[in-house]
Amino acid sequence: MTEAILSGNEAIARGAWEAGVEVAAAYPGTPSTEILENVSQYPEIYAEWSANEKVALDVAIGAAYAGRRAMAAMKHVGLNVASESLFYSSYTGVNAGLVIINADDPGLHSSQNEQDNRHYARFAKVPMLEPSDSQEAKEMVGAALDLSEQFDTPVIVRTTTRTSHAKSVVTLEERRVYEKRPYEKNPRKYVMIPGFARQRHPVVEERMLRLAEYAESCPYNRVEMGDTALGIVTCGPSYQYAREVFPQASFLKLGMVWPLPEKLLRDFAAKVERLIVVEELDPFFEEHIRALGIPVEGKSIFPLVGEFTPDVVRQAAYVAGLIQEPPVPRAFDKGDLPMRPPVLCAGCGHRDVFWSLRKLKVAVNSDIGCYALGVMPPIGATDTIGCMGASIGVATGMRRGGLEKDNVAVIGDSTFFHAGLPALASAVYNQTPITVVIVDNRTTGMTGHQGNPGSGLTLRGEGGQRIDIEAVVRAIGVDHVRTVHSNQRSELEQALREAIKHDAPSVVIAETPCIFVSAHLREPYVVVEEDCNGCTLCMRIGCPAILKSEKLDEKSGRPLAFIDATACTGCGLCFDVCARQAILEGALKTDTTSSVEAMA
Ligand SMILES: Cc1ncc(C[n+]2csc(CCOP(=O)(O)OP(=O)(O)O)c2C)c(N)n1
Structure with missing residues (x-):
């Protein structure tokens, strides 16, 4: 018997492989992301990052209809996005097994809300299993697929952050191979027009009664x-x-x-x-x-x-008096540690964008991605963040709602393809003169650098097609589009000013590949100590490479600035903001080739 220590997410991937899954689709989201990353290591499974969770679930539903066992995975709010598909698939049922992995995030480690998705099972009238360790996580994928086929229903496996990320011992088994089930055209089952759907509803209710009966003896x-x-x-x-x-x-x-x-x-x-x-x-x-x-x-x-x-x-x-002993105080508690608020990486192009927007004094309707950090001090440029894709709609509404100043929507490349496109189409269609800044870092940075349609990198890293955001935006009907490199700040600022002034929908694509996906070739900047007076202006850009030196300015007594050469990527924003020209490019600077080109 082979055993391994696996996280819940690794175990789910293994469970999918063992249970004969042949198609798996997901959109990344903590704490679920590693499931598909691990599935992609099994060549027997076709695995993809879809553009969003709804697409991922539709792909899995289609594969199950066609006769192959399928899985879709997402975080809890991803199921909100995919909920339409969950509800119709509850009515149609499946052919081969369909399992939906839903990862909740109690404690909001990485989410905009706490949501208990057990309600979805009741709401959509589908069964739900919930593991409490990695062994169960692995087994329940197979059990869910068996139940799915037995009761002709999608089945949700719900994890939470702890089950997804904690590791425990798992017994490994061989892959079970299932014959592809033949697909037969059956519109009364698979076409949810009212006349047919009406007939499916009693089937669903009857299925729930049988499932409730099964629950009495379910081994879990x-x-x-x-x-x-x-x-x-x-x-x-x-x-x-x-x-x-x-x-x-x-x-x-x-x-x-x-x-x-x-x-x-x-x-x-x-x-x-x-x-x-x-x-x-x-x-x-x-x-x-x-x-x-x-x-x-x-x-x-x-x-x-x-x-x-x-x-x-x-x-x-x-x-409550249920036990006599309170928790034993720990040697040190989380609360004893200094706070380490999240911060944009040194050299991140998002910082340039927010710095410019702050200078322009516009309201910022941001979206969800690394650039959500634009709200954090010291930049603090952001006014609103809701959920993925909300930036453009909210910006439209604020414009139509009589906002007293200019506003700009900020959205990342992955989020643009996830849920930004319909909102931009809507603004163009209705000719609302909003400005959208698409911060294109050529990756889905926040969840750990997954590919997306804008990067063209597939889950397996091969065979993808990059979709040109500028071409898409123009094709939608935006006639004012500017693409600039975020590090070229005067051009960026100029492009932003023009776009904001424009009286129809306008888009600025601010490109800078994430420093984790493309080597930045520039040398670090240095502080010239004799010119620095410790004014802290350079610290207001919130760059983690800029620190306070132990040396003090003789006149003011303030600490001088110091640039950590191991963290600085040479983006030069601090150079631009320093009023005393006390920051200089590193002596070894060799190549300023646009890293967008370097990536291409
Ligand atoms: C519905 C939903 N799905 C997934 C996530 C997890 N998530 C947060 S931001 C994000 C995308 C970030 O990529 P991008 O917009 O390109 O910005 P970047 O982080 O690269 O700056 C994802 C997948 C989420 N918050 N909500």
Whole structure:
């Protein structure tokens, strides 16, 4: 028997391979991104980054219709984007198995909201499984595909950040090979016009009843009897924490989190004196159990907000008098560490854009990507950020809503293809005179440098076609388009001024490949100590390569600036802002070739 220590995401990829998945599609998003990155290592699976989660799910649905086992993966908010497809596929059902991996992010490690996507299973009337370690994560992919074929339904496997990223031991098995199922044209099943969809709804309801029956004996719904004074219903990583905090208690660990096993819940509740639910985020089980008429406690004890840890569960249990011992104070706590706020990398072209926008004193409707950091001090240029693709629509609305000053939408290349295109088309169609700055760093930087249609790099790094953003924008009907290199600041500023003045939709494409995807060939800048007076102007660009020196200016007593040569990429923004010309290009400067060209 071979064993390996895998993260939940690695285990899911392995589970897909073992369970005979042949098509997998995703759009990156923390904490789900590594699933497809790992799937791409298995040559038997066609794997792609799609332009967004809805496309990814449609691709997986199509593959399942055609007769091959398929998987789509996304973060929790990705399922919002893909929800239309989730709902229709619930009605059509599948042919070969279809599993949707949904990764929730309690604690908002990397998201704009906390969202408990167990609700989606209930809402879309599909089953959902939830693992609590990597072994279960791997197994549940196969189990979900089996269920999908048995009940003719998409099946969601929900993870959370902890299950996705924590590592534990997994038993590896061989790949199971399945015959391709033949596809047969069947419009009454696969064409969701009202007349046919109406007939599918009762099928879905009947399927949920059969699934609820199955949940009673699902091997992942496990009763572990201990002391009957306390019974705990739980799932996912909360199960691991509750096991640590209440080692003596009885447990009903739900691996199938929707539909819920009514009889099993009643039987378990009848065996214990006090029933509590330990679940992260919403009182999903708790409300359902209470609706069955069973007395239960949950959110009156444990937090509704934020990620659980063993200490969070222990503290809440202690306050409620369920245990006698509070959490043991740790040698050092997270709170003892100095804050390290996220910051744009040294040399990032996004900084030039935000610096210019701040100078122009415009309102900035930003989008989600590394450039979301444009809101952080000291630049602080951003007014709004909502969700992926919202920048252009919100900018349009603010323009139409009578905003008293000029405003500009800022959106990255990946986000532009994800959800920016329809918003720009809408602005062009309605001739709203907004300015959109597409910050094109030729990668999906925020999630770890995945390819996208604008970079042309596919998940496997081969065979892709780069889509020219300028050509797309012009084809949509934007007649005022300027492409500039973000590091060429006077041109950038000029282009921004002209675009803002333009009385129809205008686009500035600010290009600078991310410093992680293209070598920047320029030498670091240096501070000339005798010319620096410690005024801190250069520090207001928020570059992590600029530090305070231990040396002080003789007159003012202020620390001089110092440039960390190992971090500086020679972008020169500090050179531009220094009023005293106390910053100079490095002596070794050799090549200023545009790195856009260098990448091409
Ligand atoms: C619906 C949704 N899917 C995925 C994500 C994760 N995510 C955040 S920003 C981003 C894209 C960033 O790429 P880009 O717009 O090119 O900007 P960059 O980070 O490269 O500057 C992704 C995939 C998300 N926040 N929301």
